[in-house]
Structure formats: C-alpha cells, structure tokens
Amino acid sequence: MQGTDGHVVAEGLTRHFGTIEAVAGIDLLMRPGEVFGFLGPNGAGKSTTVRMLTTLLRPTSGRAWVAGHDIVAEADAVRRSIGVALQDAAIDPLMTGRELLALQAVLHGIPSSASRGRGQTLLEMVGLTGAADRRVGTYSGGMRRRLDLALSLIHEPQVLFLDEPTTGLDPNSRFALWDEVRKLNRERGTTVFLTTQYMEEADTLAGRVAIIDGGRIVAEGTPEQLKAQVGVPTLQIVIGHGEDSLGAESILMRFGEPAPAPAGAVAVRLEGGASAIASVVRALDEAKVPVEALDLHMPTLDDVFQEATGRRLEGAAESQPLEQAPNPQP
Amino acid sequence: MSAAVAQYAALSRRSLLTMVRQPRAIIPPILFPLMFMALSSAAFDRTTQLPGFPESESFLQFLICATIVQGALFASIAAASDVAHDIEDGFFDRLIASPVARTSILAGRVMGSLVFGFVQAWFYLVVGSAFGLTVEGGFIGMIGVTLVAAMFAAGVASLASAFAIRTGSSEAVLGAFPLLFSLMFISGNFFPRTLMDGWFKTAATINPLTHMVEGMRAQVIGGLDLGEWLSAFSIALGFFVVGLVLATAALRGRLAAN
Numbered sequence: 130m131q132g133t134d135g136h137v138v139a140e141g142l143t144r145h146f147g148t149i150e151a152v153a154g155i156d157l158l159m160r161p162g163e164v165f166g167f168l169g170p171n172g173a174g175k176s177t178t179v180r181m182l183t184t185l186l187r188p189t190s191g192r193a194w195v196a197g198h199d200i201v202a203e204a205d206a207v208r209r210s211i212g213v214a215l216q217d218a219a220i221d222p223l224m225t226g227r228e229l230l231a232l233q234a235v236l237h238g239i240p241s242s243a244s245r246g247r248g249q250t251l252l253e254m255v256g257l258t259g260a261a262d263r264r265v266g267t268y269s270g271g272m273r274r275r276l277d278l279a280l281s282l283i284h285e286p287q288v289l290f291l292d293e294p295t296t297g298l299d300p301n302s303r304f305a306l307w308d309e310v311r312k313l314n315r316e317r318g319t320t321v322f323l324t325t326q327y328m329e330e331a332d333t334l335a336g337r338v339a340i341i342d343g344g345r346i347v348a349e350g351t352p353e354q355l356k357a358q359v360g361v362p363t364l365q366i367v368i369g370h371g372e373d374s375l376g377a378e379s380i381l382m383r384f385g386e387p388a389p390a391p392a393g394a395v396a397v398r399l400e401g402g403a404s405a406i407a408s409v410v411r412a413l414d415e416a417k418v419p420v421e422a423l424d425l426h427m428p429t430l431d432d433v434f435q436e437a438t439g440r441r442l443e444g445a446a447e448s449q450p451l452e453q454a455p456n457p458q459p
Numbered sequence: 460m461s462a463a464v465a466q467y468a469a470l471s472r473r474s475l476l477t478m479v480r481q482p483r484a485i486i487p488p489i490l491f492p493l494m495f496m497a498l499s500s501a502a503f504d505r506t507t508q509l510p511g512f513p514e515s516e517s518f519l520q521f522l523i524c525a526t527i528v529q530g531a532l533f534a535s536i537a538a539a540s541d542v543a544h545d546i547e548d549g550f551f552d553r554l555i556a557s558p559v560a561r562t563s564i565l566a567g568r569v570m571g572s573l574v575f576g577f578v579q580a581w582f583y584l585v586v587g588s589a590f591g592l593t594v595e596g597g598f599i600g601m602i603g604v605t606l607v608a609a610m611f612a613a614g615v616a617s618l619a620s621a622f623a624i625r626t627g628s629s630e631a632v633l634g635a636f637p638l639l640f641s642l643m644f645i646s647g648n649f650f651p652r653t654l655m656d657g658w659f660k661t662a663a664t665i666n667p668l669t670h671m672v673e674g675m676r677a678q679v680i681g682g683l684d685l686g687e688w689l690s691a692f693s694i695a696l697g698f699f700v701v702g703l704v705l706a707t708a709a710l711r712g713r714l715a716a717n
Contacts, residue, residue, distance in 0.1 A: 235469040240465075
C-alpha cells in the first residue's frame, strides 16, 4: 500500500526501546481532510507513533507514508508536508511569539516577505496578536499551545500532527483550542492527526478514532460506530417520592433489559437506542407515573476502551465530569 | 541556497538573542574575567619588573589577552549549555522536524558564539584602554587579537556543543567546565612561562592555550607580528576544527540513535 490516496498510511509500524516494545506493529489509514483521533492512556505508544510519523524517530520495523512520502527514505519531503505540535509545546521562552513565527518560517524556507503577512494572519487566527511581541516565557499554558499551533501551520502543511494538544490545559483553553482545530480542518481542509488521553476530545474532534493500548490498536472506527459496538444507551428515571416503582419498572421493561439503579430510581438499557426516549416518556405519561428526573447515559469511548482492555482510561474522570453522574454502567 | 543562508543567519541570530536575553547567564562570564583582570593587575603590577618577565608596560598589558580568552571560554560554555537546554526542552525536536539543514542546527550556535566572542573581546580591549592599556600593534593588532578570540570562542562552543549533543544535559556541560578551566590555568596565560619552573612549566609549554595566548599577546606588548598571529590563529582554528568534527559526529550519532 502506498500513500498518495491516504494522507497517512502505516503498515506494521513497530518501535522497540531495548526490550520494550513501545509500538507493536500498527496499521493506519488516514484519508485526506479527516481529523483522526489517536486515543490511549499514558504510555500507550501514542507519542512514539507520532514521533515516527514525523520523522523524529526511526521505526524498528514496518513502514509508513505521510502525504505520499516514505517516512524513512523521504524524510525531508515528509518534513516539508507536515506541521508538528509536540506534547511539551517546545517553545523558546526567551523569544517573542512573532520572532518564533519568523524563525519557523525561515526553517521551512519561506521568504521573509511572505512570512510576515502569514505570521500575522496566524496570530489573528489563534488570538495572540496582543501578545505577539511579548516573550513566550510570559505566556499561559493555553497561549503557548495556541502559539505552537500557529507555528506548526506557518508553511500551510497538508497534514498536521498534534500530540496531546490540550493536556494540562484548563477547560476554557481546551475548548478554545478545539475550536481552532475544527476551524482549521473545515476552512483549509488540513488533515489532522491528534493524539489524546481524553476521550471527550477524541469524541468531539475526531471523525475517526483509533484506540491504542500497550502499543497495539485495540479498536478503530468513528466514535459512533465504536460506541454502538459496546452497547446501547441506558435510561434512568427517578420517580416521585413514595410512588410505586413497580409500575414504572414494568413500563420501562417494554423498552429493554433492566439495568442496576440506586434506590428510588429505575433504569433500562434502551434496545431501540436514544431515539426510544420519546416513546418511553409517552408511555410513562399515559400510565401517570410521576417522573422527577430523567437521565440518559450514552456509551462513551471510555466504555469502548474498557470493553477492549478491561481497564478504564487514565484521566477519563477529569475529562468527562458531565458523565460522572451516579449512573449505572451498561 | 539562499534559503540555507537565511536559516544559518536566523539560527545564529536566535543564538545571540537568547544569550543577550539571559543577563543572569551572560553577565557573570563577562564580569568574572574583568574582575580577575582588575584584581591581578593591581596586585601583580610590579612583577613586570622581575628579571625574565616579558617586556611589558604593565601587568594589564601582559594579562589582557588571557582575560579575553577566559571570557570567550566562559561565554561559549554558556552558549553550549543552551544547546543542551534545546535538547532537554524539545526545541531541538522542533528543529529536526522541519526540513532545515542538519548542520545549521549546530552552525547557528557556533556562529552566535563567534560573533559574541568577537564583540566581547572588543569590550575587554575598550575597558582595558580606559585603564591605561596600550596595544603596541595598534588597531590592526586589536583586530588580530579579537579575530583569534572569535575563532577560539567558536571552537570552544563547538567542543562544548559536542558534549552537549552527546549527553543532552546542560548540567553535564557545566560539569565539564572545570576541565577547560584548569586547561586555562595550567598555562602561561596568567603568568609568564619564563618565570615558571618544574612540571608546571612543562605542562604549560605543552598546553596549546599557552601558545595561542602568547601569539595574541605578542601583538599587544611587542607590536604587529604576523608569524605569532598565525600561530595563535591556527591554534584557535585547530580547536574549532576538532570541535566541529566532534560536534558533527555527536549530532549524527544523536539523529541516528533516534
């Protein structure tokens, strides 16, 4: 398989560090213009994969092509076609944002006449015009990541690699960065390879997701497909105090298997998917069951991860506060 | 080709900028040799009258070239520890993930040190002149001295960068510093060889730094001397070539180890 039809192709990509197999033979196929999410816990092999695809690290075995170029034999051509924002946002704190943009442009062989305007456009895009002439050492974490994003775009790359772009950011900065990535993909058609340990991030941003654990891809597909594979949504209702829970239960059971629920609540696994809610509500209303609260738990990528590995995704708890309501797990 | 030149220039500029913007890192290496110069020219001025002391107007005139070389040594070590910082904090990765020529990563730092060494040497000459220093070789002699200093600064920067690239640790670079520092002292740089004795004299005579500083000094205390200058410059150039070979090998090693 060659790589012109897909922007990023990997075949049996493997990397050992001594006896440790950090990446154990992965296959990837990313199409032009898509946002591909690479989801996994710390140490799963995400960064090692990115470092190989961005020519920073040589594979022990296997091959890969980025934008049609072999990552080993045509490393320089790969470097010209990609933008890279690595995990630590390696940005010289002593230089200003504008200086770094100018430097990055020179590194990519862009004449300074062209880079000035492009730098300004990028600064506007990531909302850093006000801070452009301040040293990066004074930037907040979110500002650094946004500058890093701008830096990786100076040469208008075909493929953008973002290695954990929002790790360590507060929610607002995270959402702002998500917006940038979406806009970039929508308006410029840039292909984005994004690694993350936050399932919410993969879920919201990525059109397709590969879940990696222990150097192996354990699941791959659109977030919807993946979540549909692990099961159906669970609906939980809290009924009015002192009401007959049996009546409510018998109605709910018409829509699927019962699910464990705390006292005063009844839960069901909706066989018909989330769209069955309307019917459930109608049925409850007809039977005059007083409902105090209604809670729908959709399967998450964390459930997908658990299904595939038997473990929970690290850091999932912080990234998904909305899903932490006392819900029964399907 | 012009793109490559622009890359060299931009990386040299960055190297200089980051040096100048870290006053805490760059002022001590400039001031310490100056202080040492002030103290010892006050303390040892009368030693110039000792029989066998090279004919010089003042101890300052004798010492100035050692001060210049010491300053170049200090500043270039600081610059090389910045190379290690670049590796530690990932800036190096940013560079190698771009299609920039591999050598310019190194050349930028080395060029930065060359320029810095040149300017720094002039600074010491100007300060020295304010305290009565005369350079017998005149303006051309000063240019000769500062050119050697610049080449030596580039040499030390590349030697120390080789170490920085190999270890990837700024602490290791600063830790290796005493080695070069003792090389500086076991020499005829701070005191004339003619007044030395025993093993120290032998060591000082073997030390190439002795001959480099003596060649520079000839321009200051004697007058223009092309032969002496050439010997000084070729020693500095030798440092540079050895440093560059080692640093290039280290860079290649690091890139291949990936």
